[in-house]
Amino acid sequence: MKNNDRALSEIGADNTLLILDDDEPFRRRLARAMEKRGFAPTALETIAAGRAFCTATPPAYAVIDLRLEDGNGLDVVEVLREKRPNARIIVLTGYGAIATAVAAVKIGATDYLSKPADANDVTNALLANDGDLPPPPENPMSADRVRWEHIQRVYELCDRNVSETARRLNMHRRTLQRILAKRSPR
8 A cells, every 4th residue: 555655645736647558468457557556547559549649648657668569669759758858758678678778768768667567666667756776676587587588589589580590699509499499487
């Protein structure tokens, strides 16, 4: 209940929140959780819908997925930053990389979170004061899991081509095949 009380006291009069994510179950869960915390969420799933919403009624807060089916979420960040310079924008992604984090912040995102992020992480990022450092994650991914996630991301970016993925990762093709055949580490 403390997080809810904190959120209600810090949100302010304008509690509009855009949630832009193409993962429907995640989008619905996050919208419900953020509504309980005092926000007024609008949940959308496409870049086009996000741009239109930000142009017509720019929200005070936004949680935007980086990779959507119809494009890059940074396009919506740019539109929102142009229409409402003081908006608090969080970029979410399952493909966390330093380069994309830097690009998101340069374009105007307030913070950058890797999935899976829960409503508490999102709320803390949206309401953090400028200059505050976020607390360390309670359950960080293991080094094996981070490696596995990176390999999976490169594999997907190479259209599931094992030979091309192995070449880009500078590893033997058979080694990569063995890694891909295993379950993900915890």
